[in-house]
Amino acid sequence: MRDYTRAEQAVAFLLGLTDADTAERVRARIGLPDAEDPEAARRRLYRAWGWGNGLPASVVLWILEQDDPALNLLIWQYLSLDAGLRRAVARGVPFGPGRTEPVPVEQSLREQEPDIPFGYVRHGLVGALREAGSMREGRAGASMVLTRADWRTVAEADAERPLPGYARWALSVRPDCPPEVRARFGSHRKFTNRVRDAGILDGPAVYATTYGPAASVLQVLSLGTWLFPARMREAEDALRPLVHDHLGAREDAWAVLAQLAETFHGNPRELVTTAGALA
Numbered sequence: 001m002r003d004y005t006r007a008e009q010a011v012a013f014l015l016g017l018t019d020a021d022t023a024e025r026v027r028a029r030i031g032l033p034d035a036e037d038p039e040a041a042r043r044r045l046y047r048a049w050g051w052g053n054g055l056p057a058s059v060v061l062w063i064l065e066q067d068d069p070a071l072n073l074l075i076w077q078y079l080s081l082d083a084g085l086r087r088a089v090a091r092g093v094p095f096g097p098g099r100t101e102p103v104p105v106e107q108s109l110r111e112q113e114p115d116i117p118f119g120y121v122r123h124g125l126v127g128a129l130r131e132a133g134s135m136r137e138g139r140a141g142a143s144m145v146l147t148r149a150d151w152r153t154v155a156e157a158d159a160e161r162p163l164p165g166y167a168r169w170a171l172s173v174r175p176d177c178p179p180e181v182r183a184r185f186g187s188h189r190k191f192t193n194r195v196r197d198a199g200i201l202d203g204p205a206v207y208a209t210t211y212g213p214a215a216s217v218l219q220v221l222s223l224g225t226w227l228f229p230a231r232m233r234e235a236e237d238a239l240r241p242l243v244h245d246h247l248g249a250r251e252d253a254w255a256v257l258a259q260l261a262e263t264f265h266g267n268p269r270e271l272v273t274t275a276g277a278l279a
Contacts, residue, residue, distance in 0.1 A: 007261040008032055010218035011254070014247070014272070017240045026254040054078065056199030059207060059220065060085070061175035062228035064095040067103045071227065076109060083114040083143035084174055093146050095176065120144045126157045129167040138166030142174060155181045173198035204231045205238035214271035215261045242269055246276030253279035 004012060011032060015023040027034060060078050063071055064085070072089050079086045088095070090113035092102035117140035119128035128141035145154055154171060155178075157163065163171075168185040171177055172195055182195070201207050211217045224232040247253045257275035264271045 004033075005262070006215050006219050007258060009222045010215045010261045011258050013218050013222035014239065014243055014257070015254075017236060017243045018247075018249075022249045025249075026251055029251045030255055030258045032258075055220065056201055056207060056211065057082070057173070057175040058199060058201040059228075060199075061095065062204070062231045064089065064176075065097070065230070066228065067094050067096045067099055069104045069106065072103065073106050073109065076112075082174065083139065084145060085176070087113050087143055088146045088176075091146065114143060117141065117143065125150065125153060129154070129157070129163050129171075132164050132167040132170070135166050135170065138164070138168075138170035141167055142170035145171065145174070148178075151176075151178050151181055155184065158184055169194070173200060175200055204228075204235035208235035208238045209242075209269040210267050212265060212267040212270075214264050214266060214268040217268055218261075239268060239272075242272045246272050250276075250279060255279075 011026075011030070015026055015032075018026075026032070055075075055078055060075055063075055076086075076089070079089065089103075090105060090109050092105045094101060094103055117128060119131055119137060119140055122128075123131055125141070125144055128144065129138070132138040132141050145151060154163075158168070158181075162168075172182050172185045172191075177200075182200075185191070201211075207217065208221060220227070221232070221235055224235065247257065253276050256279045257271065260271060260275055260278075264274070266274070
């Protein structure tokens with residue numbers, strides 16, 4: 001059996017949000033195979049990381065929350081701009097809620113841990129953050145915040161005396177920054193826009209409905225069973241009413257969706273509503 005194309009992955013994922021009868025009829029109408037075999041699904045899981053648009057930082061965090069050494073190795077390339085996440089993964093820091101046991105780490109990743117910042121060696125964690133007089137220094141200090149205990153230390157230090165703006169910003173754009181800590185650092189529109197631009201999302205529902213291009217988002221969600229199963233229900237619940245209201249059991253609407261999916265530049269919400277309207 002051949003592998004799905006990206007557009008077929010997107011359509012197949014949305015069909016999974018409908019009833020079995022509708023899915024069967026639509027598959028026959030658009031020529032979509034019934035299902036991929038497990039090996040095909042595994043191949044596209046590993047092939048998916050070639051997407052040019054990358055992944056939002058929060059999606060990377062949801063994958064890290066699996067604390068799966070194989071997945072950590074797979075997404076290592078997406079951590080290149082976040083020294084803190086790279087350091088945490090290289091040291092086996094667990095990300096999953098409630099987990100405390102270290103995650104096994106490939107030796108190749110341990111050897112790629114970023115250098116320890118001089119400011120941290122000289123001043124310690126809080127001292128390095130307080131000394132941050134540039135974004136570079138802010139990012140360097142933030143890269144040493146690794147564990148839940150470190151984040152509590154940061155919150156307590158900021159409560160005692162607000163950290164410099166550069167440090168606050170560098171900490172805020174870390175996807176693993178606890179929401180209650182990030183809320184301490186700012187709430188005005190400019191701040192929240194910058195956080196969003198960094199790929200920090202409120203949850204899977206936001207990713208599923210407002211990110212684009214739609215085919216890439218839906219392709220990632222089609223892999224969610226492997227990548228972030230604990231987060232999938234929220235994404236599915238956000239899309240299911242849209243699929244029901246705009247596509248439903250209308251085979252013509254699904255056919256239009258299949259034709260649009262590959263080249264559509266908008267988000268999944270816009271793709272679904274546009275297909276329904278055109279049909």
